[in-house]
Amino acid sequence: MEHNLPQTISLLARTPAALNALLRDLPETWTLRNEGENTWSPFEILGHLIHGERTDWMPRARMLLEFGETRPFDPFDRWGHVREIEGRSLPQLLDEFARLRMASLRDLTAMNLRPEDLERRGRHPALGPVSLSELLATWAVHDLTHLHQISRVMAHQYREVVGAWSEYLGVLQCAGHSSP
Amino acid sequence: MEHNLPQTISLLARTPAALNALLRDLPETWTLRNEGENTWSPFEILGHLIHGERTDWMPRARMLLEFGETRPFDPFDRWGHVREIEGRSLPQLLDEFARLRMASLRDLTAMNLRPEDLERRGRHPALGPVSLSELLATWAVHDLTHLHQISRVMAHQYREVVGAWSEYLGVLQCAGHSSP
Numbered sequence: 001m002e003h004n005l006p007q008t009i010s011l012l013a014r015t016p017a018a019l020n021a022l023l024r025d026l027p028e029t030w031t032l033r034n035e036g037e038n039t040w041s042p043f044e045i046l047g048h049l050i051h052g053e054r055t056d057w058m059p060r061a062r063m064l065l066e067f068g069e070t071r072p073f074d075p076f077d078r079w080g081h082v083r084e085i086e087g088r089s090l091p092q093l094l095d096e097f098a099r100l101r102m103a104s105l106r107d108l109t110a111m112n113l114r115p116e117d118l119e120r121r122g123r124h125p126a127l128g129p130v131s132l133s134e135l136l137a138t139w140a141v142h143d144l145t146h147l148h149q150i151s152r153v154m155a156h157q158y159r160e161v162v163g164a165w166s167e168y169l170g171v172l173q174c175a176g177h178s179s180p
Numbered sequence: 181m182e183h184n185l186p187q188t189i190s191l192l193a194r195t196p197a198a199l200n201a202l203l204r205d206l207p208e209t210w211t212l213r214n215e216g217e218n219t220w221s222p223f224e225i226l227g228h229l230i231h232g233e234r235t236d237w238m239p240r241a242r243m244l245l246e247f248g249e250t251r252p253f254d255p256f257d258r259w260g261h262v263r264e265i266e267g268r269s270l271p272q273l274l275d276e277f278a279r280l281r282m283a284s285l286r287d288l289t290a291m292n293l294r295p296e297d298l299e300r301r302g303r304h305p306a307l308g309p310v311s312l313s314e315l316l317a318t319w320a321v322h323d324l325t326h327l328h329q330i331s332r333v334m335a336h337q338y339r340e341v342v343g344a345w346s347e348y349l350g351v352l353q354c355a356g357h358s359s360p
Contacts, residue, residue, distance in 0.1 A: 003341040007207045011334070014202055021197035022327075027187045127344040134343035141342050144335040145351040147202075151328040154191070155321045161183040162321050163314035164307040171325040173357035177350035 003133045005113065008140045013105055015143040016098035019046065022150070024094055031090055035156045035176060040081075042150045046093040047081030049146060053100040055080060057139045058107055064122030064132050065111075072125040108136075152176060183313045185293065188320045193285055195323040196278035199226065202330070204274055211270055215336045215356065220261075222330045226273040227261030229326060233280040235260060237319045238287055244302030244312050245291075252303040288316075332356060 023031055023042055034041040040048070060073045085093065111117075118133040155171040166172050203211055203222055214221040220228065240253045265273065291297075298313040335351040346352050 001209075001337060001340065003338070004207075004209070007209055010205075010207055011210060014206065017201035018198050021201045022194055025190075026194065027184075027190055029181075029184070029187055030191060124344070130343055130345065134341065134345060137338050137341040138343075138345040138349065141335045141338050141345075141349050141351065144331045145349050148328055148331040148335070148351040148354065151324045151331065155324040155328070157181060158183070158317050158321050160181065161314065161317040163310055163318075164304070165310065165314060165318040165321075169318065169321050169325050170357035171321065171328040174328065174354055177353035 003118070003137045005118065005136065008136050009105060009108065011140045012101065012143065015049075015147070016094070016101050018147070019049075019150075020094045020098065024091055029157055030154050033153070033157050035153055039176070040149070040153070042153060043090055043093065044081055044085060045146050045150055045153075046090070046097060047085035047088075048078075049143075050084045050093060050097050050100060051077070051080035052142065053097065053104055057135070058104045060122065060135055061108070061111075061132060064120060064135065065117070067122070069121050069123045069129055072123040075125050149176070183298070183317045185298065185316065188316050189285060189288065191320045192281065192323065195229075195327070196274070196281050198327070199229075199330075200274045200278065204271055209337055210334050213333070213337050215333055219356070220329070220333070222333060223270055223273065224261055224265060225326050225330055225333075226270070226277060227265035227268075228258075229323075230264045230273060230277050230280060231257070231260035232322065233277065233284055237315070238284045240302065240315055241288070241291075241312060244300060244315065245297070247302070249301050249303045249309055252305040255305050329356075 023046075031042045034044070055074070056076050063071065063073055084096075088096075113132070118131065118136070120132050121129045122132070122135070124130045152171050152174050155169070159166065159172055162169060162172075203226075211222045214224070235254070236256050243251065243253055264276075268276075293312070298311065298316070300312050301309045302312070302315070304310045332351050332354050335349070339346065339352055342349060342352075
């Protein structure tokens with residue numbers, strides 16, 4: 001299967017609304033608890049998505065188009081969400097993520113990327129040469145990674161109370177694969 | 181952590197809207213493809229959720245309260261979704277799931293369950309004695325199992341096109357733990 005930009009955009013456009021419908025006004029048991037030491041709650045994951053929107057996806061796309069492989073992307077700060085969530089409420093984070101994502105997609109659309117642009121390459125600081133097409137596809141799968149993680153973190157809170165059913169519940173068998 | 185019924189209901193109430201926000205009018209690449217032979221697409225998973233709403237959760241809750249451990253639940257038909265999806269569109273399934281879930285939660289609320297009711301036991305045909313509390317907690321985690329599965333099935337469609345980034349994307353490392 002090939003990468004298809006309109007398909008990618010249609011997924012990226014829906015993530016804020018999906019997280020909003022799932023998380024807004026949920027009891028904090030679901031949104032503030034994590035899976036144990038050094039793991040993230042849905043609240044922290046939202047902060048990570050916001051931080052990615054500010055520093056990762058569109059900034060890297062612009063850098064790739066400007067510098068090609070001559071300059072590596074700035075490394076992504078995996079703890080950058082700490083600043084994003086400080087003193088904020090979950091509804092504020094949901095609003096901020098929706099606002100930033102809308103702006104990112106407006107900018108992406110305004111780039112009018114042609115198929116040959118999507119083949120252009122930049123340099124990832126650890127992975128080496130990567131194409132714009134791969135960057136944009138990764139952006140969409142990154143959303144799905146964190147939706148996958150949020151559903152797992154929430155399910156973890158009920159791990160004990162489902163009793164004997166736990167063996168039937170796939171999400172409880174997932175050991176957690178997210179580099180958070 | 182103990183089971184908390186209002187918390188369970190608040191999650192169950194949000195699943196239809198979350199799936200609606202994620203899936204409605206998405207390109208069919210995302211909604212009709214699966215992970216290979218004998219796996220389910222998001223469209224089929226929706227059919228499974230609808231079938232569960234009709235035959236699993238509230239029917240079992242009623243049966244448990246009526247018969248206790250004397251009569252095992254009817255086995256759940258894991259292929260029951262086939263009838264639910266035949267000739268239907270994805271928007272129709274989303275509407276149907278939302279309608280059925282709302283009716284289930286209206287009935288559940290009308291039961292006015294007391295803490296001692298939640299401790300009552302029924303008999304699962306394979307797992308043996310289970311409590312009403314466990315059944316209702318499982319209903320919520322079952323929603324999360326399928327949200328987890330849907331995000332994984334969608335991510336699978338872009339497995340190749342993310343290039344070298346695939347090693348960083350947790351959802352692509354998930355081998356699939358759902359007994360579908």
